[in-house]
Amino acid sequence: MPPFQSLSSLIGAFWRQRSPLTLPALALACLVPAFFVVYTEEVWEDFLITYRHSENLLNGHGLVYTPGERVHGFTSPLNVLLPALFGWLMQVKHFAWPLFLFRLVSLAGLLLGATVLTALLQRDESVSRGSRLLALLFPLLMVLEIKTTAFAMNGQEAGLMVGFLAPTFALAWLGWPRDNARLGGLCLAGLMYTRPDGFIFGGAAILAALVFTTHSRRDFLRSLLRSVLIAAVLYLPWIVFTTIYYGSPIPHTIIAKHGMVYGKTGAFGLLTPLVVGFANLPARVCGIFAAIYDFITIAGPLTWPGWSRDACLVFGLITVAYWAVPGPDRLGRTASLACALMLSYLVYVSQVAAPAPWYYPPLACLSLFTLLRIFSQVPARFALRWAPAWSALLCGAVILLLGFIHINSVRALRIKQEVVDGGNRREVGQWLRANVREAETVFLEPLGYIGYYSQCKMLDWPGLASPEVVAIRRQIGHIKDYPWGSYLWGKAAEVLKPDWIVARPTEANQMKASLALTRDYQLVRVFNVADQVLAAGDFPGCSINFDDCVFMIYRRRPIPEGQ
Numbered sequence: 001m002p003p004f005q006s007l008s009s010l011i012g013a014f015w016r017q018r019s020p021l022t023l024p025a026l027a028l029a030c031l032v033p034a035f036f037v038v039y040t041e042e043v044w045e046d047f048l049i050t051y052r053h054s055e056n057l058l059n060g061h062g063l064v065y066t067p068g069e070r071v072h073g074f075t076s077p078l079n080v081l082l083p084a085l086f087g088w089l090m091q092v093k094h095f096a097w098p099l100f101l102f103r104l105v106s107l108a109g110l111l112l113g114a115t116v117l118t119a120l121l122q123r124d125e126s127v128s129r130g131s132r133l134l135a136l137l138f139p140l141l142m143v144l145e146i147k148t149t150a151f152a153m154n155g156q157e158a159g160l161m162v163g164f165l166a167p168t169f170a171l172a173w174l175g176w177p178r179d180n181a182r183l184g185g186l187c188l189a190g191l192m193y194t195r196p197d198g199f200i201f202g203g204a205a206i207l208a209a210l211v212f213t214t215h216s217r218r219d220f221l222r223s224l225l226r227s228v229l230i231a232a233v234l235y236l237p238w239i240v241f242t243t244i245y246y247g248s249p250i251p252h253t254i255i256a257k258h259g260m261v262y263g264k265t266g267a268f269g270l271l272t273p274l275v276v277g278f279a280n281l282p283a284r285v286c287g288i289f290a291a292i293y294d295f296i297t298i299a300g301p302l303t304w305p306g307w308s309r310d311a312c313l314v315f316g317l318i319t320v321a322y323w324a325v326p327g328p329d330r331l332g333r334t335a336s337l338a339c340a341l342m343l344s345y346l347v348y349v350s351q352v353a354a355p356a357p358w359y360y361p362p363l364a365c366l367s368l369f370t371l372l373r374i375f376s377q378v379p380a381r382f383a384l385r386w387a388p389a390w391s392a393l394l395c396g397a398v399i400l401l402l403g404f405i406h407i408n409s410v411r412a413l414r415i416k417q418e419v420v421d422g423g424n425r426r427e428v429g430q431w432l433r434a435n436v437r438e439a440e441t442v443f444l445e446p447l448g449y450i451g452y453y454s455q456c457k458m459l460d461w462p463g464l465a466s467p468e469v470v471a472i473r474r475q476i477g478h479i480k481d482y483p484w485g486s487y488l489w490g491k492a493a494e495v496l497k498p499d500w501i502v503a504r505p506t507e508a509n510q511m512k513a514s515l516a517l518t519r520d521y522q523l524v525r526v527f528n529v530a531d532q533v534l535a536a537g538d539f540p541g542c543s544i545n546f547d548d549c550v551f552m553i554y555r556r557r558p559i560p561e562g563q
Contacts, residue, residue, distance in 0.1 A: 006179050007116070007167060007174065007177070007183060008180075010170065010174070011115065011116065011119055013119075014122060019136070025137070025138075025140065028140045028143070029139035029140070029142065029143050030107060032140070032143040032149060033107055033149045036150065036153050037103060037153050040413045042154040042414075042416070042421075043099065043417070043421070044150075044154035044156055045421065045425075045449060046358075047154065047448070048448040048451070048452040049464065049465070050074045050075075050076070050079050050083070051080075051083055051098070051099075051155075051452065052451065053084075054084035054087060054098070057084050058087050062245075063245070065465035066458070066465065071246070071252050071465050071466070072242060072248070073251075073253060075195060075251050075254065076157045076160075076195050077193045077238055078160055078194050079155075079160075079194075082101075082102055083095065083098040083101075083102050084098075086098035086102065099155055102155065103153055103155075105160070106152040106153060106157075106158070106160060108159075108163065109159035109161075109162055109163025110142070110143065110149075110159045110163065112162075112163045113142070113162035113163050113166035113365060114139040114142055114166075116167050117138060117170070117366075117369050118138045118139060120170055120173065120369075121369065121373065121376075122135045122136075134372060134375065134391055134392070135376070137372065137399070138368065138369060138372055141395075141398060141399065141402060144402035144403055144406050145364045145365070145402055145406075146292060146402075146405055146406045146409040146410075147291075147358065147364060148162065148361040148364055150413065151357070151361055156358045157194050158361035160190070160194040161195060161198070162365050163190075164187050164188075164194060165202065165205065165366070167183065168184070168191065168202045169205040169366065171187070172205050172206045172208070173331065174215075175213055176209075176220045176224045178219070178222075178223045178226075181230065184223070184224070184226075184231075185230025185233075186231075187202070188228065188231035189231040189234035189235050192235045193238065197345075201363075203341075204341035204345070206224065207341060208323070208337035208338035208341060209338075211334070211337060212330045212334045252467065252470075253464045255470060256462045256466075256469070257462060258353060259352060259353075259473070259486075260352070260354050260462055260486060277347045277348065277351060280347055280351070284346050284355070285313055285317055286313045286316060287316075287346075287355065287360055288339075288363055288364050288367050289311075289312040289315055289316060289364060289401070289405070290309060290312045290405070291304060291405045291540075291541055292413075292544065294309070294541070302543060303539070303540055303543040308404065308540070311397075312401070315367075315398065316367065318371070319336060319370045320340040320367075321336070321340075322336035323340060327377075329377045331373060332370055335366055335369050336370045338366055339366050342362065342366070343363060346360070371398060375391045375394040408541040412539075412544050412545060413544070415533065415536045416544060416545050419545070420529065420545050421449055421548075423529060424548070424549060424551065425446065425449035426453050428450050428453075429452060430454070431525065431553070432454035432500065433454045436454065436499070437499075440500060441456070441457045441458075441459050441496075441499050441500070442454065442457065442458050442459065442498060442499070442500040442501075443458075443459040443460075443492075443496055443498035443502070444458065444459075444502035445460065445507065447465065450502060459498050461489050461492060469492060472496055473488060476492065483513070489510055490507070490510030490513065493510075493511070493514075493517055494516045494517060497556070499556050500553065500556070501521060502553055503551070503552050503554065504547060505550050505552070511554070517554075519557075520557055522554060523552055523553070523554055524553055525552075526550070526551070526552050527550070527551045527552075528549065530550055533545045533546065533549045
């Protein structure tokens with residue numbers, strides 16, 4: 001049985017018995033994200049979708065994307081409410097200061113997560129002195145994982161997810177102490193306020209702990225029930241508000257993304273999801289540690305070397321399979337099973353919606369925790385000669401892999417911010433604001449920058465803030481042998497007949513293949529920064545910028561009189 005019976009006693013012992021390296025280790029967990037912000041200045045596309053809701057709330061239009069239209073066009077309540085609160089407190093019109101404060105909150109979440117999980121690694125009674133020192137690598141590993149740092153610092157909710165999930169996992173490992181029931185309820189509510197699927201990540205940690213616990217399961221469940229009730233009370237106001245205000249507590253972003261992907265095998269019936277899931281499994285396992293959108297090949301070749309994906313796949317497989325290996329390491333096997341359950345959820349999600357890299361940080365964080373546990377336990381368990389050296393070598397390999405991905409990613413993301421997002425997309429939005437009339441509509445896929453800077457009525461694919469688009473997609477349904485698969489962007493444009501269309505080259509190809517769109521729309525402006533992207537050089541990860549460096553703006557031709 002673990003020697004600590006509450007989270008406070010675990011953290012208290014961690015601080016009282018900290019080594020001289022503890023504070024430097026946690027400082028690194030702050031410095032790496034801070035460097036990311038300073039170097040890349042990245043503001044992720046989806047933050048501006050969310051902040052347009054926040055800004056409209058501050059301006060008295062309500063929590064909406066388009067004034068007058070009550071559409072739940074954001075996913076994370078905290079991601080929209082905290083920037084709105086910061087904007088109101090500071091009385092500013094630009095998102096820079098609210099985003100700065102939101103980054104500080106996210107950084108605090110990362111630091112809390114690093115502290116709690118490092119304390120768990122160090123305080124389990126079965127670890128040696130060498131393993132305790134090895135555990136201090138966890139904060140560095142956590143922030144070297146590029147998706148965790150990026151989506152905590154660029155306006156997404158990853159920092160908050162880690163900040164609530166880590167204490168949840170620790171409480172579950174400790175048997176969900178009765179004295180911590182209120183804290184547990186706060187963590188569970190926090191997960192839900194961070195993302196509506198937060199209960200799945202928290203549930204994975206709890207279920208895994210229940211499987212391997214040595215505590216009384218009856219007491220565990222009784223205390224857990226108290227926390228669930230507290231969380232329900234805390235989250236109920238949001239459910240009531242969204243049901244009354246939007247008509248449903250389910251974010252429209254979730255409704256819009258559903259059905260974006262469908263199985264491509266017709267050889268099975270009811271088991272098709274299972275077959276497709278197994279087919280997608282290697283890519284999802286690789287995604288645990290891989291770079292942001294490492295699979296992009298739409299507008300150019302894959303630029304990440306094959307060995308890096310091989311390494312990500314190997315480490316990922318070790319992480320999610322370790323729980324099935326018999327042995328005394330309950331902590332490591334508990335974390336591994338939680339990772340396997342989270343991965344199963346992401347495999348399922350990838351069958352109904354395009355996989356998003358910001359779903360991975362909770363899984364990546366707990367996976368690194370599992371790897372460190374494996375590296376500290378397995379060499380000694382098998383009595384390998386120079387076991388500490390083997391542990392250090394394996395940790396070094398993970399650091400080199402994550403460092404390689406991180407360094408090249410921040411280079412690519414800096415170009416993305418300077419040239420593609422802060423440059424090209426923002427200019428497209430500003431041009432539309434100057435040229436689109438108030439009653440006219442704009443159809444496009446990348447809603448964030450262009451929608452925020454244009455302030456136009458947007459009809460976005462797949463319909464994050466546009467119920468009209470979702471209705472059209474359902475009307476169109478599945479088109480067999482469609483050259484662009486489930487990406488029915490061109491078909492939706494034919495039915496919607498927007499006044500303006502913003503298209504990438506791949507989407508322009510859909511327009512060229514459509515007689516109606518070719519006849520009804522004329523190209524009026526091209527925004528092209530491809531030369532600047534190519535001039536930055538060919539390096540691992542540069543492919544993230546290929547698809548968004550060219551945008552073509554089309555305007556609907558005037559309808560001839562009499563038609």
